[in-house]
Amino acid sequence: MNVMNASPRRKELTRLAAQLFVQEGFDRTTVRMLAQEMGIKSGSLFHHFKDKKEILAAVIEEGTHNALLIARRALDDCEDDPEARLRAMARAHLETLFTDRNAHVVALFEWRRLAPAASAHLSHLRDAYEALWVAVIDDALAAGLIHGDRFLVSRFVLGALNWTVRWYDPDGPRTPDDLADELVGMIMARQSEQGDSLAAHD
Amino acid sequence: MNVMNASPRRKELTRLAAQLFVQEGFDRTTVRMLAQEMGIKSGSLFHHFKDKKEILAAVIEEGTHNALLIARRALDDCEDDPEARLRAMARAHLETLFTDRNAHVVALFEWRRLAPAASAHLSHLRDAYEALWVAVIDDALAAGLIHGDRFLVSRFVLGALNWTVRWYDPDGPRTPDDLADELVGMIMARQSEQGDSLAAHD
DNA sequence: CGTTCACACTAGCGCTTGCTTGGTTACCTC
DNA sequence: GAGGTAACCAAGCAAGCGCTAGTGTGAACG
Numbered sequence: 001m002n003v004m005n006a007s008p009r010r011k012e013l014t015r016l017a018a019q020l021f022v023q024e025g026f027d028r029t030t031v032r033m034l035a036q037e038m039g040i041k042s043g044s045l046f047h048h049f050k051d052k053k054e055i056l057a058a059v060i061e062e063g064t065h066n067a068l069l070i071a072r073r074a075l076d077d078c079e080d081d082p083e084a085r086l087r088a089m090a091r092a093h094l095e096t097l098f099t100d101r102n103a104h105v106v107a108l109f110e111w112r113r114l115a116p117a118a119s120a121h122l123s124h125l126r127d128a129y130e131a132l133w134v135a136v137i138d139d140a141l142a143a144g145l146i147h148g149d150r151f152l153v154s155r156f157v158l159g160a161l162n163w164t165v166r167w168y169d170p171d172g173p174r175t176p177d178d179l180a181d182e183l184v185g186m187i188m189a190r191q192s193e194q195g196d197s198l199a200a201h202d
Numbered sequence: 203m204n205v206m207n208a209s210p211r212r213k214e215l216t217r218l219a220a221q222l223f224v225q226e227g228f229d230r231t232t233v234r235m236l237a238q239e240m241g242i243k244s245g246s247l248f249h250h251f252k253d254k255k256e257i258l259a260a261v262i263e264e265g266t267h268n269a270l271l272i273a274r275r276a277l278d279d280c281e282d283d284p285e286a287r288l289r290a291m292a293r294a295h296l297e298t299l300f301t302d303r304n305a306h307v308v309a310l311f312e313w314r315r316l317a318p319a320a321s322a323h324l325s326h327l328r329d330a331y332e333a334l335w336v337a338v339i340d341d342a343l344a345a346g347l348i349h350g351d352r353f354l355v356s357r358f359v360l361g362a363l364n365w366t367v368r369w370y371d372p373d374g375p376r377t378p379d380d381l382a383d384e385l386v387g388m389i390m391a392r393q394s395e396q397g398d399s400l401a402a403h404d
Numbered sequence: 405c406g407t408t409c410a411c412a413c414t415a416g417c418g419c420t421t422g423c424t425t426g427g428t429t430a431c432c433t434c
Numbered sequence: 435g436a437g438g439t440a441a442c443c444a445a446g447c448a449a450g451c452g453c454t455a456g457t458g459t460g461a462a463c464g
Contacts, residue, residue: 007440025314027227030421031423032420043423043443045423046422047441048441051422052422052423146388148388152384157362159362159364159365159368160358160359160365161361162365163365166361182350183358187388187389189391211410211411232452233451234451243413245453246411246413249412405464409460410459410460411460414457414458415454416454417454418452418454420449421448422450425444425447427443428441428444429442429443430440431439432438432439433436434435434436
């Protein structure tokens, strides 16, 4: 019985589980389906995970961890002006949603299924990820690039991004980067003249 | 065995079912839980609905129907400029989400659980609702009020609105109308140079 | 009065669920 | 070659699931 460590085998199983959770949802994914996808019998599954919820926790941890890594790398690699950083974060978010796809989607949509104790352990990962967003949004607000309440803007932007998993077709004409750029363009104050709209909100 | 008609009793049961579906999700809501909430035994439930999925279908139909009614009324009651109409649609959307709450939320999040045949019957309702949105967005684009691709803008806006059910606290300081106004303000091309009219909505 | 009908009940069937148990294999280390 | 260990399997249990069958009510109607 493994508890929290990450053997290579367990990592692979987690990746497969994420795929099924995205397709079917956590509740409709049975341990027998998971086992079959992994090429083992259902009983063997409980050698790697204590119970079904621990599989979900592992998937969500993996997804959030990955999102954090990709976002940090994106911020490191991009230029240092507010618009570029905002664009980089939006692109990174969609990248985790659609290329790494599975785990991050599960993290977004099945969070509630976790026991409070388990989600408490993961919340620091999530907080770190959200902190990145808040910093970028704050910079964009301070630069007059966008306008509004910092709390609401970040929620709206993340909502618009997260909802893409409901309608986006990866085989369609648009790339995830196109989506990210369009969203950033949509919310940016089209400044024909620069400067004075440094709106300090209360 | 009722099939599609809507007796008053069935309507009430549908309302109660929606409440549970929002709280627990469709899969985790058992027929015994539904029956208890309705004050009857689980067997009696199947006098009103053919099976569990028909309950979900009834809830979703109710939710979409209601959203359509509220949106139409909002458009009728508001002034006839693109900004007012956009604001009215956003407000109406959040109104269905949070006051009528239950059914519309189920319609958004449990759509996939429906059999294709059942969802085909409901798709015309959904199409009608989306048509309202597309018309309003098109007007706003034509008026230069917002900018971007009509398809993407509507998806992003609806995504931002729908995602509110994940974080909005009805007991908090903000009203749903506040949220709607902030979102509209966020995406509007602010070519009026005087001002950060932030808290000043309506 | 008898018939009908909407509505509810009791009882439980057949199946699936998450999970446990006891044992087997293959490999590593000393 | 003895001992340990990670990985797996066959078999199945207890609980819960959606749903059905058969019956009993009281009100409405002729």
